[in-house]
Amino acid sequence: MNIADVKRMFGGGAGTGRQVGMIAILAAIVVLFQALTGGMTLNPANLISLVSQYSYILILAIGMVMVIIAGHIDLSVGSVAAFVGIVVANLMQDTSLPWPFAVLAGLGVGALIGAWHGFWVAYVGVPAFIVTLAGLLFFRGANQFVGNAETIPVPQEFRVIGSGFLPEVGPDTGYNNLTLLLGAIGIIALAIGEVRLRRRQQERGAQQAPRWVSALKVLIGAILLAWASMLFASGRVGTSFPVSGIILLGLAIVYTFLMKNTVFGRSVYAVGGNAQAARLSGVKTKRVNFLVMMNMSVLAALAGMIYVARAAASGPQDGLNWEFDAISAVFIGGAAVAGGVGTVSGSIVGGLVMAVLNNGLQLLGVGTDRVQMIKGLVILAAVAVDIYNRRQGRASLIGRWLDGPRTTGTGGGTGGPTRANTPAGSIAGADPTNGRARSGAAATPGHSN
Numbered sequence: 001m002n003i004a005d006v007k008r009m010f011g012g013g014a015g016t017g018r019q020v021g022m023i024a025i026l027a028a029i030v031v032l033f034q035a036l037t038g039g040m041t042l043n044p045a046n047l048i049s050l051v052s053q054y055s056y057i058l059i060l061a062i063g064m065v066m067v068i069i070a071g072h073i074d075l076s077v078g079s080v081a082a083f084v085g086i087v088v089a090n091l092m093q094d095t096s097l098p099w100p101f102a103v104l105a106g107l108g109v110g111a112l113i114g115a116w117h118g119f120w121v122a123y124v125g126v127p128a129f130i131v132t133l134a135g136l137l138f139f140r141g142a143n144q145f146v147g148n149a150e151t152i153p154v155p156q157e158f159r160v161i162g163s164g165f166l167p168e169v170g171p172d173t174g175y176n177n178l179t180l181l182l183g184a185i186g187i188i189a190l191a192i193g194e195v196r197l198r199r200r201q202q203e204r205g206a207q208q209a210p211r212w213v214s215a216l217k218v219l220i221g222a223i224l225l226a227w228a229s230m231l232f233a234s235g236r237v238g239t240s241f242p243v244s245g246i247i248l249l250g251l252a253i254v255y256t257f258l259m260k261n262t263v264f265g266r267s268v269y270a271v272g273g274n275a276q277a278a279r280l281s282g283v284k285t286k287r288v289n290f291l292v293m294m295n296m297s298v299l300a301a302l303a304g305m306i307y308v309a310r311a312a313a314s315g316p317q318d319g320l321n322w323e324f325d326a327i328s329a330v331f332i333g334g335a336a337v338a339g340g341v342g343t344v345s346g347s348i349v350g351g352l353v354m355a356v357l358n359n360g361l362q363l364l365g366v367g368t369d370r371v372q373m374i375k376g377l378v379i380l381a382a383v384a385v386d387i388y389n390r391r392q393g394r395a396s397l398i399g400r401w402l403d404g405p406r407t408t409g410t411g412g413g414t415g416g417p418t419r420a421n422t423p424a425g426s427i428a429g430a431d432p433t434n435g436r437a438r439s440g441a442a443a444t445p446g447h448s449n
Helices: 003-009 016-036 044-069 077-095 099-124 128-147 156-163 177-204 211-233 243-261 263-273 275-280 285-311 322-332 344-363 368-391 397-403
Strands: none
Touching: 016 344, 044 077, 044 156, 044 211, 044 243, 044 263, 044 285, 044 322, 044 344, 077 099, 077 128, 077 285, 077 322, 099 128, 099 156, 099 285, 156 243, 156 285, 177 211, 243 263, 243 285, 243 344, 263 275, 263 285, 275 285, 322 344, 322 368, 344 368
């Protein structure tokens, strides 16, 4: 089996190498800390805690990758999350509003805030950095104003979205049965997805990996999913896979489909790749920018509510530095500083890299000061490698390692055509994995979002 077979095994896209490389790095970090901590990293209790503790950051990363792909940045997500958290806590405490309606109200507040940011960015033309910096300051102050800088507890039933777990049902197997069922569903979905992938490749006349390679892919994935589900299902009684993790998985599936298979997703890549070319190709760039910013605040609102539910109270210090953790996950996951490049799955993997790194260092007793220093260096290294390789006209270091040599593109470099040399119509149909143009993929005027 050669590298080409491995790439076709995972779909054969131009960015497949980088995604597989990020997963390999995550696995290497897990193995390293598993050895250094004497097996504590993969302890069921630690895994459950890790997912519960970092799920809200990964939810933020899902929204942030869309913002960064579109060529913007959002510095307000932590403050927005904290503000929505205090508003929802107040609603439930002062008006006895049932928690499902409180959640809907929180999402509505997030949508209004996002619409405010989107209006200034998309229709007034103020850079998102400035708009969201103002939002960071305003909503941080609003959080303390609404809550009088006090901690406000939330009802027990509301806490399930942040600190709840899949319940115990069925016979006593020594495991949480619903968690095992979740793993089984994942295995079935993996097998079905592989069959559909091979069918699409056959319909398109694309070169396929040998059948035994696909079978090996499903077998390895099934073993990993079964092993992971058993780990999560074997925690102490009353714990299992967190409800917040279920929410995260659902969002990851929905947004991955949105970015890969819809006109809106392709429009986001087009706007980030070259906004002027996208506009000439019929993409409604203002609407795209507006919706991207609004979506980010809605997800920030959800993340804030999940955090408050896990902490059992909303306080004035909620959301501090969350924006930096989300941005770190996106850049480590392969997004480009200039926009137009990035994936939801890559951002999830990047967030998990930071989560495992942070968790492992804490298990080793490394002080918070040194943890912050190490995380800062990791972020700087990830962005520096991206910028350096783009200046050299090459793909990422990981991409070169797995992709092998490339054919020289029309832009004169080895990494494919640059945005400056790519036809406007092609940019609007940019490959969502790496931002490069696809022939014949121009957006059709009047059919874009």
